[in-house]
Amino acid sequence: MLALSRKLNESIVIGNDIEVTILEVKGDQVKIGISAPKSVPIYRKEIYLQIKESNKEAVETNANEEVLMKLFKKH
Amino acid sequence: MLINTKHFGKIDLDEDKIITFENGILGFEDYKKYTLLYDDEDGERPDISWLQSLDEPMLALPVISPFLVKPDYNPEVEDELLKPLGSLSEDNIVVLISITVPSDIEKITANLRAPFIMNSDSRKGAQIIIENPEYEVKYHFYNQLAAHKAVKEGK
Numbered sequence: 001m002l003a004l005s006r007k008l009n010e011s012i013v014i015g016n017d018i019e020v021t022i023l024e025v026k027g028d029q030v031k032i033g034i035s036a037p038k039s040v041p042i043y044r045k046e047i048y049l050q051i052k053e054s055n056k057e058a059v060e061t062n063a064n065e066e067v068l069m070k071l072f073k074k075h
Numbered sequence: 076m077l078i079n080t081k082h083f084g085k086i087d088l089d090e091d092k093i094i095t096f097e098n099g100i101l102g103f104e105d106y107k108k109y110t111l112l113y114d115d116e117d118g119e120r121p122d123i124s125w126l127q128s129l130d131e132p133m134l135a136l137p138v139i140s141p142f143l144v145k146p147d148y149n150p151e152v153e154d155e156l157l158k159p160l161g162s163l164s165e166d167n168i169v170v171l172i173s174i175t176v177p178s179d180i181e182k183i184t185a186n187l188r189a190p191f192i193m194n195s196d197s198r199k200g201a202q203i204i205i206e207n208p209e210y211e212v213k214y215h216f217y218n219q220l221a222a223h224k225a226v227k228e229g230k
Contacts, residue, residue: 038155043204050212051189051204052102058136058173058186059103065082067180069114071220072123072139 079132082125083112093129094193097159100202101189106130109200111138111171126171126191138171144185144216150205152192161197169193169200175213184213 004012011021017037024031034042061068078088094109108129113120122143128134141148150170157163171191176183187210193200 038153039158041156041204047188047204047212048101051186051202054175054186054189054212055100055102055136055173055202057175059134061137061174061176068123068137068176069121071180071183071217071224072121073117074119074121 078110078127078129080112080125080127081133081135082127083114086112088129091198094198094200096200096202098201100136100191101204103128103131103134106134123174124171126173136173137176138173138191139185141170141172141185141187141190144214144220145187145210148187148210149207150187150190150203150210151207152203152205156201156203157192160192160194160199160201163192163194167194167196169195181217182215183217184211184215186212187214188212 006012006022008022008025011019013019018040019035021033021035022030023033036042076088076090077085079085088110092110094111096107096109098104099106106128109126110129111124112127112135113124115121122139124138126136126138141150148170169192171193172185172187172189173191174183174185188207189202189204189212191200191202
């Protein structure tokens with residue numbers, strides 16, 4: 001991993017159209033500003049990992065099909 | 076075309092039923108082609124379908140309409156993320172969410188945070204992580220759905 005030291009209000013540029021700026025440093029929390037094309041999805045990593053995990057769990061669905069189908073059967 | 080599926084064996088699928096997820100889905104980025112399958116044995120479409128990969132037969136996610144478990148579902152989505160799907164309208168948008176089903180069915184959950192959004196005209200889809208922090212990745216809905224069904228059956 002590339003590690004760069006930055007001070008408040010300094011930035012790094014990734015490629016031609018992504019800029020990451022340190023906006024605020026308060027104790028153990030850092031506020032980061034990201035300028036990127038809107039088509040680039042940006043996620044908090046915890047959420048990103050939760051969704052990945054959730055997709056994997058969904059694929060592993062091996063529930064008793066009958067119970068599952070009964071729950072979603074239309075009447 | 077003939078495809079192998081996880082729950083329905085080998086089936087003959089019309090080419091126009093193929094949905095392309097150009098970015099794949101999270102955790103399965105390499106698989107881009109999917110279709111929606113459901114069991115119509117009873118002659119009536121159930122509320123559950125399967126988002127089945129065409130590239131990997133074992134890759135199939137159970138999906139439902141978010142409105143089934145959250146009638147006022149109203150996700151906030153960055154327009155730019157939907158642009159690749161083509162022009163969306165009330166008539167062509169399809170929104171589904173995946174469910175996870177542990178061995179105890181009562182612990183079933185739905186992922187309200189990352190719906191699959193599809194355009195039935197362009198046949199393109201994407202899994203979008205929405206902005207709303209109140210929508211949970213693991214939303215428990217068994218009691219609510221069971222109660223709703225009980226009311227319907229009581230009629």
